[in-house]
Amino acid sequence: MTLEEFARVIRQSDEIVVFTGAGISTESGIPDFRSPGGIWTRYKPIMFQEYMSSEKARVESWRRRLETHETHKNAKPNIGHYFVTSLHHKGKLIGLITQNTDGLHSVAGIPDEKLVELHGTNRKIVCLSCTKYFDPDEIIKKLVGDFPSPRCDTCGGILKSATVSFGQPMPEEAMRQAQEWTEKGRIFIIMGSSLQVQPAASFPVLAKRNGALLAIINREPTPLDEYAEFVHQGAIGEFCQTFSTLIADG
Numbered sequence: 524m525t526l527e528e529f530a531r532v533i534r535q536s537d538e539i540v541v542f543t544g545a546g547i548s549t550e551s552g553i554p555d556f557r558s559p560g561g562i563w564t565r566y567k568p569i570m571f572q573e574y575m576s577s578e579k580a581r582v583e584s585w586r587r588r589l590e591t592h593e594t595h596k597n598a599k600p601n602i603g604h605y606f607v608t609s610l611h612h613k614g615k616l617i618g619l620i621t622q623n624t625d626g627l628h629s630v631a632g633i634p635d636e637k638l639v640e641l642h643g644t645n646r647k648i649v650c651l652s653c654t655k656y657f658d659p660d661e662i663i664k665k666l667v668g669d670f671p672s673p674r675c676d677t678c679g680g681i682l683k684s685a686t687v688s689f690g691q692p693m694p695e696e697a698m699r700q701a702q703e704w705t706e707k708g709r710i711f712i713i714m715g716s717s718l719q720v721q722p723a724a725s726f727p728v729l730a731k732r733n734g735a736l737l738a739i740i741n742r743e744p745t746p747l748d749e750y751a752e753f754v755h756q757g758a759i760g761e762f763c764q765t766f767s768t769l770i771a772d773g
């Protein structure tokens with residue numbers, strides 16, 4: 524399908540589901556995982572079980588957080604995030620499923636009821652025992668020198684960024700909502716994901732099985748390109764700039 528044909532389909536549909544990954548936020552200055560220079564080229568992931576059982580792993584995790592906190596805090600949504608919000612404003616969006624934890628889709632104006640954050644959010648810290656939430660700034664400002672891992676001021680439980688680590692169970696309600704939207708969507712647009720992280724990457728497969736039109740906008744090839752009706756291999760920002768004009772032209 525050509526770009527113009529895809530634009531026509533989008534103009535005519537109000538049953539769109541968007542699925543985003545780390546690639547939509549790289550143009551806001553937040554590195555992804557798998558691109559050259561991405562997070563995996565510098566750090567080995569800390570598994571949830573390791574985080575729970577090892578003080579050393581927790582401190583290492585907070586040290587990594589300290590390194591990235593300011594970048595994340597100061598990051599602003601980019602044209603890709605605003606493009607998805609514009610689909611919502613046009614009444615076209617069933618829902619947005621994101622693997623991102625940076626909160627930039629909310630900052631760009633996607634309301635909570637249209638957003639599933641499959642891997643949680645790093646804009647909150649949670650106590651893993653009593654589920655009390657904390658503002659990250661409040662916790663992070665206390666991490667100076669040779670700090671111990673922070674604890675809950677109410678119950679003494681282990682604190683963690685409210686994100687889903689490898690080895691941690693997926694949030695049930697988020698999974699249920701993502702599945703419901705995926706089954707309803709007639710068009711499923713993937714933006715900035717390598718589609719390698721499971722179970723998140725199973726949603727595009729489910730969409731395809733259900734007969735949705737699959738569109739992929741990603742800088743690199745993905746394992747689902749051959750099943751997609753529309754593939755754009757390139758930067759999201761540039762694509763959205765052109766595409767926004769095309770769909771506005773009616």
Ligand code: NAD
Pocket residue numbers: 543544545546547548549550553554555556557558561562622623624625626642715716717718719720740741742743757758759760
């Ligand atoms: P990924 O790193 O595996 O893949 C990102 C993909 O986006 C790559 O294929 C890359 O080619 C593409 N990409 C990068 N910048 C792009 C751009 N400007 N335009 C078009 N394509 C671009 O990311 P993933 O698939 O989301 O999976 C990794 C996991 O990383 C997720 O679970 C997510 O929770 C986590 N993560 C999130 C953030 C964030 O919240 N911003 C950042 C890093 C990692």
